[in-house]
Amino acid sequence: MKKRTDRKIAIAGTAAAAVLLPTVMVGLAQAGIGVPTGRSEASGDSQPIPSFGPPTQQAPATSASPSKSPKAAKLPSVPLNSNPFKTGGGKPAGGDPDTDRRSHGKKPHLPPGAGSSKYAKAPDGAAITKVSKVRARQYDITIASPALGAAVKTRIMVPKGWKSTAKRTWPTVYAYHGGNNTYLSWTRDSNIEEVVGPYDAIVVMPDGGWNGSYTNWWNGGKGGIPEWERFHIQEVIPLMERNFRAGTSRAAIGLSSGGQGAITYAERHAGMFKYAASYSGALNITAPGMPAILTSMNREAGTAIWGDPIIARANWRAHDATVNVAKLKGIGVYVSCGDGRPGPFDNPNAGPLDGGRVGEQLAGTMNENFVAAAKRAGVPITANLYGPGMHNWKYWKRELVRSWPGIAAAIGARKS
Secondary structure, three states, X not given: OHHHHHXXXXXXXXXXXXXXXXXXXXXXXXXXXXXXXXXXXXXXXXXXXXXXXXXXXXXOOHHHXXXXXXXXXXXXXXXXXXXXXXXXXXXXXXXXXXXXXXXXXXXXXXXXXXXXXXOOOOOOOOEEEEEEEEEOOEEEEEEEEXXXXXXXXXXXXXXXXXXXXXXXXXXXXXXEOOEOXXXXXXXXXXXXXXXXXXXXXXXXXXXXXXXXXXXXXOHHHOOOOOEHHHHHHHHHHHHHHHHOOEEEEEEEEEEOXXXXXXXXXXXXXXXXXXXXXXXXXXXXXXXXXXXXXXXXXXXXXXXXXXXOOOOOHHHHHHOOOOOOHHHHOOOEEEEEEOOOOOOOOOOOOOOOOOXXXXXXXXHHHHHHHHHHHHHHHOOOEEEEEOOOOOOOHHXXXXXXXXXXXXXXXXXXXXXX
C-alpha cells in the first residue's frame, strides 16, 4: 500500500513540475535570466550603473563600508518551484490573512477586541489591543485591523529618552520586510539596532504578510481582505503618530518585496515620505517575463494579488515602481542590488537554480530598468548596483549602513 501511495505522490509531483516548469522557464528567458551575458563567473567583473543625482546622495565606494565582512554563507539550493524572493525561514504568523484563504475578498471588518482599546484609534477604527515590551526600547504592538480583518503585530524601536507622553515627536522610519518573513525580521536578521539605535529616530516594523506584496489584493476585481497598503498607510502610520509620538518626518525602507513596498508607497502617497530606500527590491513587476514568473511563484495566491497580468494590466502598472518613477521627484531615493552571481558573502558553488541566485538575477534586471527609467525621467536617485551578490541579508545589512546617512539627513535624525 505504501509503495502504491509513494508512486502516486511521485507521479503527481512530476506532473506539477511539468506544468510549472515551462511557465517559469519562459518567464526566465523573457526576463533574460540564464541567458549568457559575456561576463566571467570567475572574474566577478561587472558594469554597475553608476549613482547619479546630488553629490550628497552618492553611494560610498564598496571598500568604504564600515560593516565588518561576514564569512561567506553556504546557501542551500532550492527547487525551481520555490520562492526565489524568499528572505527568511520559519512559518507565517498566526492569523496571517495571506494564508487564510477563507478571508480573501471578504469585506474589511474590525476583528474582536478593538472596542476595549485604551489607545487612540486610526480613522477607520483600527485599534491597538496590546503593547508588550520585548527588550530595552523595543515594543510589540497588536493591532486589530479592519483592512486585514485580523489582529496583526508591529514592532517598534524607540530612541533614548523616548516617552509616549512627551510633547515632542521623533523622525520615523517605516521598515518593510521581505517575502516569506514577518515583522520580527528586521530586529532578528538585520543590523538596524546598531545602525539606527544611536539616533533620535523611531523605527516601525509592521507585519507585511507571508506574501502580502504591499498592495490591496485584487481578488478577482472585487478587492477586500487583505488590504496591506491600507493597513500600512491608513492604519499603522496614524496609530504610531497618535499614540507613540512618531513624527511626520518619515522614511520608508525595505528589502525584496518590502523594497517594492517602500518605493511604491512613496510614489502612490505624495508627501507621505521624505526618503525611500530599497534593497534588492522588486521594482519592475511588468518587465518582460516578470508577470509570468510572479504569478507562477505566488501560485497559492494565483492572480489574487494584482489580478490577471493581461486583463488587470492597469492594476499591475499602477503598482510598478519603474512605471511610476516620475512620482519620486522631490523625494530622496536609494536603491541597491546585486546581479545574482556569487559574491563575497555567497557560496561560490551555488547552482544556477539556487533560489538566492535566481532571486537576485530577477531583482537585478528590475533594478537596472528602474535606474534607467529614473535617469530618463530626470529623477535624482542614488543607485548602487554592485554586481556579484545574491539575494540575502549580508548584502542588505551592508546597504543599510551605506544608505543610512542619506536617510537620517532627509528626516532630520541626529545622534542622541
